[in-house]
Amino acid sequence: MNLMLTVAEWLGDPQQWSGPAGIPARFLEHLGYSGLALLIAAAIAVPIGLLTGHTGRGGFLTASAANVGRALPTIGVLMLVVLAVGIGLTPVMVALVVLAVPPILVNTHEGVRGVDPQLRDAAQGMGMRGHEVLLRLELPVAVPLILLGLRTAAIQVISTATIAAYVGIGGLGRFIVDGQARRQFEMVAGGSLLVVLLAVLVAVLFYLLRRLLVAPGLRRRTPVGR
């Protein structure tokens, strides 16, 4: 209980809430790195996934990328990239993007691939051309899976960005690293709680996005417990 009190005290200390090393600044830094990495990864993975899903080629490649990506230990990748390229924002971005691409890629690919062939036939029968089928049928139907991929990637990027503080960039991980170095547990725990908060916020954001972006006709397809 005592521990909880010191953590609450640390979180409530006005000193923590201002300046370039304060909680708001670190929170925004963390959000910035994660958001940027996710955007870059999405810009790479979504078009490729749409294309491979639409043409039906490269399924094996995306599945393999996902399997390897799933098995890779994040901290190893991060530290290897940093050793190779040096400390700074770029290597961290590279590592974060490398880790975020596979889930987005695979889910986009499978989302487009999984469109009911009858729907595709119907779209073609209505006179839609290839790109129209992709943009007006396959993309909307794939949105739930694409969002799932983005959410998985986002949560992973947020955790990895925490670790990135070990290789010298800012963000909420700094509280954990600095707190460890100074043996101030309240700082470590406070930083951890903030990371948890950010992850939960992002999960809620994706829940809202799902409500917003998924076509009404598709929404009822999520039975609970089947």
Next chain:
Amino acid sequence: MGDQPLVRWDWIASHLVDPIGTRLLEHLQLSITPILLGLLLALPLGVACVRWRALYPPVFTTVNILYAIPSIALFFLLLPYTSFSAWTAIIPLTVYTLAVLVPNVVDGLNQVPDHVRQAAEAMGFGPLRRLVQVELPVALPVVIAGLRVAAVATISMVSVASLVGLGGLGQLILTEGFRRQFPTPIVVGIVLSVALAFLVDGLLVLLQRWWTPWTPRPARAGGRNRRSAAASTAAASSAADRPAAPEGRRRRA
């Protein structure tokens, strides 16, 4: 790293047993325990969720919220209570496996065809015997599919535990490699971790073939294209992420 080669084989040769071997064993222990514990907890939880349907939504939401929490944060938050024991890693990792395993147990049990259930009943099976001898074996492929995802995720996540100082291959990466600016242990750590994940995954596939010989095997030899590959992973995704989520439950950092 400059003039240094990426992999120095002489270092690997002279450090094969310690630290490489010891760290690998630690890694194995830190990952197998949560997987087994998770299965042990997920089976009764899943059975209960199928038996009392109202239980499933709250259980499902809870494990999913816990799953969203970055592992490094959970490790540090547990540290004052469990100190530097293996439990600091085992408890959060077990919780993460539940997010994959519970939905799969529930889905697996729900997929048992009604006529199979009725046949068992007609043969005089009581509820418990029916569960153990009929329903669970029929659900096994889906449960193992979940176990595969959980195992691979856990094995890669254990590396993060080294930041808290709990050992495993992450410790090799961090203390031998990164702190000394020496890439070889990092490469060794990554390769061994991925190899371990694939090995356990392969063993689970074999186990499933051996335990459930009646399930059709995926056609190999070039024919194992996207649909069958996707189907096996899709079975491992959670119910809320339907339709078919091949990459839903990924491990995190």
